[in-house]
Amino acid sequence: MTYTRRSKDELAARVAHDIPEGAIVNLGIGQPTLVANHIPSSREVLLHSENGILGMGPAPAKGQEDYDLINAGKQPVTLLPGGAFFHHADSFAMMRGGHLDICVLGAFQVSATGDLANWHTGEPDAIPAVGGAMDLAIGAKQTWVMMDLLTKQGQSKLVQACTYPLTGIACVKRVYTDLATLACTPQGLVLIDMVPGLALEELSSLIGLPLKPA
């Protein structure tokens, strides 16, 4: 059997599919921001941006940018009617205090039990930068990761134990990848779904870890 990887948009749509009506969500910088484009307009979802916005809307039309109104990735955004602004301590209280339902983050590595590494490669010459990654990882009611399953060298980013510096311990509930969706549990990885044509044994062999079927 052959199988096709989910494209970036298909992966974003897969994540968006699981975000329920009424959810308050923080989408991390980079690939996770694509998820917003795939939330059906019939579903009311509130987007949080850690620089102090709740009820964030899409990017403005060209020429309408206001650089006082930007997201955490420093791109111009808009505010929906009903949206609110607040200072940084309140914004991170929303995270740390468990008020966000879901955050979606990118990752270098995730362990089978949900440890996350996404802030630093640990290389000697790398300048470390963490931003809100650690606050987001442990703050939301559910932390989801969105990433390619394999590195460009073909190594699984789902691992027994992270080798990169940790962002948080046992904080990831679910990992959405280009090949499969998996849950991280104290007992290890549990398969939620995978792309058509991929067999459980083949996926397990790519990851190099045992998988419990859904």
Added chain:
Amino acid sequence: MINKFVSSVSEALTGTADGSTVMIGGFGTAGIPDELIEGLIAQGARELTVVNNNAGNAEQGLAALLKAGRVRKIICSFPRQTDSHVFDGLYRSGQVELELVPQGNLAERIRAAGAGIGGFFTPTGYGTELAKNADGSLKETREIDGRMYVYETPIHADLALIKAERGDRWGNLTYRMAARNFGPIMAMAARKTVATVHEQVALGELDPETVVTPGIFVQAVVKIDRVATQAGGFKA
């Protein structure tokens, strides 16, 4: 009469001592007090510890302060940017010390200082490299109701430089959109806070229900003219 209106940036920054800890507001393009940073460079204080979310972009603002050799240490959450080359060079050559703090811990440590809190236990960073002290020893931890927390200390400052939108002579401030970011908490955490505003208004003109930073946290208010945006309105 209480009058915190100050006619110039240089007057507002007079007396800034070498070795001061200076908080600088702003996140991305929003809320950076550019004129106050330029004023601090002109004022000349050295050996500064700077608290900001980032570590400067391109050659202006905080990057220019770094390039002028005024900064001994920077406390921030996200120094690495595509255009943070001034910081990158100084850091790699050991000319500036970095204390990297998760962004929410940074905000809460600033807030704690302003609120008179002697520190706090937070779950953020537990079990990571950032739960260590500068000497590599582990920060204090505690289990509370089955969850692990790290003890973090307040960050006090001698001076806070922030950008607001409107202010009155008692120092009451409002902000604009996401430019609010660190302004309100930095104003609380510093012994002296200088705010730029685009409008100096008479007492009573700010709706008391919408004042964000009460004047008790502000010592000087300087007016800076607005700059037109691409959209044709005004910003910054």
